[in-house]
Amino acid sequence: MKRSPATIAFLLIVAGALCAALIALGIWQIERRSWKLALIARVEQRIHAPAIPAPGPNRWPGITDASDGYRHVTVTGRFRDDRATLVQAVTERGPGFWVMTPLVTERGFTVLVNRGFVPSRAPVPPGGAATVTGLLRLTEPKGAFLRYNDAATNRWYSRDVSAISAARGLDHVAPYFIDADAGPAATAPVGGLTVVHFTNNHLVYALTWFALAAMVAGAAALLLRPVRRG
Numbered sequence: 001m002k003r004s005p006a007t008i009a010f011l012l013i014v015a016g017a018l019c020a021a022l023i024a025l026g027i028w029q030i031e032r033r034s035w036k037l038a039l040i041a042r043v044e045q046r047i048h049a050p051a052i053p054a055p056g057p058n059r060w061p062g063i064t065d066a067s068d069g070y071r072h073v074t075v076t077g078r079f080r081d082d083r084a085t086l087v088q089a090v091t092e093r094g095p096g097f098w099v100m101t102p103l104v105t106e107r108g109f110t111v112l113v114n115r116g117f118v119p120s121r122a123p124v125p126p127g128g129a130a131t132v133t134g135l136l137r138l139t140e141p142k143g144a145f146l147r148y149n150d151a152a153t154n155r156w157y158s159r160d161v162s163a164i165s166a167a168r169g170l171d172h173v174a175p176y177f178i179d180a181d182a183g184p185a186a187t188a189p190v191g192g193l194t195v196v197h198f199t200n201n202h203l204v205y206a207l208t209w210f211a212l213a214a215m216v217a218g219a220a221a222l223l224l225r226p227v228r229r230g
Contacts, residue, residue: 008223015220019213026209033202043070043196051133056107060175063138070196071136073178077105079113079127083168087156088144091117091193099124099189100159100177102170103132110170112161112177116189124189134180135194 051074055063079101086097096119103113113132118124140158143149147157151167165173182192 011223012220015216015223019216019220022209022213022216026206026213029202029206029209033200033206036200036202039066040200046071047135047196048072054105054111054136054174054178055176057109057172057174063176065138068136068176069138070194072133073136074131074133075103075105075107075111075178076131077103077107077111078129079103079115080110080170081124081126081128083170084124085154085156085164085168086118086121087114087159089117091195093117093190093193094119096120098159100156100164101127102165102168102173103127103130109172109174110165111174112159112164114159114177114179114191116180116183116191117193118189125187132178132180134178134191136176137179137194138176 047070049072051072054073054075055068080103081101084099084101087100089096089098096117099115099118100112101115102110104110113127113134114137115124115127137159139161141160141162142158143160144157149156149158149160149163151163154167156164159177161173161175161177165171179194180191182190
């Protein structure tokens with residue numbers, strides 16, 4: 001079927017716009033890949049760096065995942081074992097709970113410490129006075145996928161610092177928590193189970209967008225071919 005010049009021009013404009021959009025998406029994924037690789041390198045460096053003092057109140061307003069997430073920190077204080085909170089978890093050891101316990105630091109503020117994993121709600125050995133080293137993690141508000149924290153029934157699905165602090169009557173609490181490093185193998189709770197994994201499929205996505213752009217360009221080129229007459 002022969003198309004009019006106006007129809008061909010319209011289709012070419014649509015194809016050009018679509019091709020430009022697909023190329024832009026591909027470039028965006030390349031930029032995202034560069035950002036993700038830099039993030040992975042930064043986190044790897046932080047995890048393996050010597051522990052530094054956990055940020056105090058003067059630093060709290062500026063703490064972000066980009067600037068401080070997974071930073072290796074240390075803090076000394078005394079656990080308030082009577083205010084511990086069990087947060088549901090699934091780990092390499094199976095399902096169970098994270099033991100989130102407030103640590104009143106010798107510097108005057110409180111920080112929630114994820115002491116580690118336990119498989120059940122059985123009593124946990126007290127922490128008492130301790131020096132904790134671990135990874136700084138940002139709060140996990142509200143809950144997990146389709147499962148919301150419920151302080152009234154003491155059901156917790158994410159490590160929501162603000163909500164847990166309010167439920168346990170804590171004040172002057174850091175806006176982050178600390179995932180404690182691994183302790184002796186036989187000691188419960190089991191620390192050091194932080195999963196550090198960042199999905200990086202951006203190159204695949206970029207190649208997909210570029211391939212689609214090439215297909216659109218090829219289809220547009222066919223519109224310009226002269227029609228063969230029998």
